Amino acid sequence: MWNEHFGISIVEMMAAGLITIAHDSGGPKSDIITPPTTGFLATTETQYAQAMQHVFSMSASEQQAIRDAARVSMARFNDQEFEVSFTKAIMDSKILE
């Protein structure tokens, strides 16, 4: 009941500079990864294997481009963004008044 399904560890991996291949469902698909710019999505073992093969075959600069894009993109999920959107939701709902 209290598992988180958003994929916090994916965000952390991407922020740390890993080129991430995540499952093509849920939060990773809807919000976190935009393939092929910031990472990759896969479902079957063959798709995962092909994605890994693709990444390892890239040049260093191609890999770096994905890392940089992912890192910029992950800023959407940092503490400040949470503070802003949470505060806005609280204020809009006028629940504290």
Next chain:
Amino acid sequence: MFMFTATSLVSDVVIVSCFFLGFLYLNLRRRRHGRVRRIAFFHPYCSGGGGGERVLWKMIQVLHQLRPDLALVVYTIDPPHEHYKETLTKHVSDLFSLHLPPTVSFVHLHEYAHLLRPARRFSLVVESWNTMKLAHFALRMQQQHEQQAADIFVDTMGAAFTFLAATAWHGLKSVAYVHYPTISTDMLRVVVSDNNDNTGNNKTQQTTITTFVQTLVAKLRAAVKVLYYILFAICYGLVCGSLPSLVLVNSTWTRHHVDSLWMVAARMKRIHTVFPPCHVEVMHSTTKPVVLTREARTIVSIGQFRPEKNHALQLRATHTLLELEPTWKSTLKLVLIGGVRNDQDQARLDKLQELSRELGIEQNVEFVMNQPMAVLQDWMQRGTIGIHTVRTLLNVNVASLYHYVARALESTYSYSPCVHSRQLDRCGMNTLE
């Protein structure tokens, strides 16, 4: 005997639902007014170290910044001890780099720990009922101890039935932070497994009186099961979903499901997407280059050794990759980093190690267990690829739920008496194991 339990449980639910609807009407009329002074957080496992706990502590921190005079009370299952707050403050600071405000206090629910145990039967109803009771006891206990009730009740664990206690019974405003629309998982899994069962058992058709009676019993049981689903869906979707004044969801995906399940909240525009606060900063500092000396072909996987993490898929994918690129055998490495918390985790880990041997990739796989954050960060810096295989299983909304119920009915009526005693037993199973 079993039928009796099932029917009586369902009728209990009907009575209780009607009772609550009445109360809801009366209570909503006498909602508390005036300035909010106390906020209660329902998060019994608050001392955990997962993403859900980070959301809780960050929320508390933000609320404290907004209104430093607010009393923030956390309902925890942990037993009290002299240095509880100090220990937890340190834990939250070490693990999440968050500061616990001085206005935080705790209500300890350790005496009611049994209410959080997984139910063996009808877990949907039983566990929901139990969390509702737990929330009620918590609110009552707080009122007794502090001589003052909370003004707002926040559930950060996805226990939607707690709103029946907090809002319908105690008349508080409530707020939900939804990580996952849990209702659908259990239901679909049961229906799917039932359908699988059916396919293997339809062959023998006998026409004796005994089997006729068995069929009749099976039909009745199936009817009860369907009724159970529908009632639960109504309670969760229409009743619980209409109670919170504010619903926060963690992703667009969850939002999509909550929008269709909690129609009242959606229509009243009470749902907001608020991404969880991820600990992005600690993972990299802006001065440090992201590329260090990354090891040629290292794949990093992070996650507890739990079934839903689907580590086996990672091993198989690595095996497939080596079939595609046999020359990488000497340089490819998959590093599985995770926590092993109990015997079941250990058993799963043993199985994974066995699988890696079966696949002939044991030299390419490294297991890193229960290591501190620094080791994890070190691997994140060294690896090239991050792999994550958790599947978000279901795409169910109310419409498709009824579709599944209809399919369950259909398959049930295609005659298979021996199957259904098992079906009912499985009605509420909600673990993935």
